[in-house]
Amino acid sequence: GIQVEQSPPDLILQEGANSTLRCNFSDSVNNLQWFHQNPWGQLINLFYIPSGTKQNGRLSATTVATERYSLLYISSSQTTDSGVYFCAVDGAGGTSYGKLTFGQGTILTVHP
Amino acid sequence: KAGVTQTPRYLIKTRGQQVTLSCSPISGHRSVSWYQQTPGQGLQFLFEYFSETQRNKGNFPGRFSGRQFSNSRSEMNVSTLELGDSALYLCASTVLGTDTQYFGPGTRLTVL
DSSP: OOOEEEEOSEEEEETTOOEEEEEEESSOEEEEEEEEEOTTSOEEEEEEOSSEEEEETTEEEEEEGGGTEEEEEEOSOOGGGOEEEEEEEEESSSOOTTOOEEOOOEEEEEEO | OOOOEEEOSEEEEOTTOOEEEEEEOOTTOOEEEEEEEETTTEEEEEEEEETTEEEEEOSOOTTEEEEEOTTSOEEEEEOSOOGGGOEEEEEEEEOTTOOOEEEOOOEEEEEO
16 A cells, blocks of 8 residues: 655754655555644644645645655744644545545654 | 534443444535554554445454444444554544545543
């Protein structure tokens, strides 16, 4: 099946710093989503971005589908950005009904 | 619109018992996917239902089963619980015509 690798596994920042999280995937995808998992376990949608670039406030994401990677940018980080960031994909081909394959996540800690 | 809801939020069971978890999707969403999250294995896909039919299944033993009702609400059942079934169980719903999955808050199951 499709493989998803995220880097770095851990990231520690001071408030106000910028960061880039990376997601590499091993095959063509129809769906790529970035999530933030809060301390209570809920996965919060950040972006649906199988290709192209999107921005939402201090967050932006870019997916280069032909090179099989996606980047999540966090600017001017805040302590509330702390948590685990996941990239998840489904495989192209139309038979992956409802199945997302997740990376192992990047644990982000933002210190005040 | 109300988000995805899951009940119960927390559950403690003993080995050998069975458990049923419930997921109500966002109104109008007909696809429901289930995932298991553990520290060792990360987030893994269990199964997906659409219009009361299981369309996709992950690599889990037959003790894990599910169903979907005509109102799109879904349940998953785990029989003969094992210690390793302790996990956060997440469900997600998807609206027809898009691939974006929206997750519920999860059910945290502890097996003693």
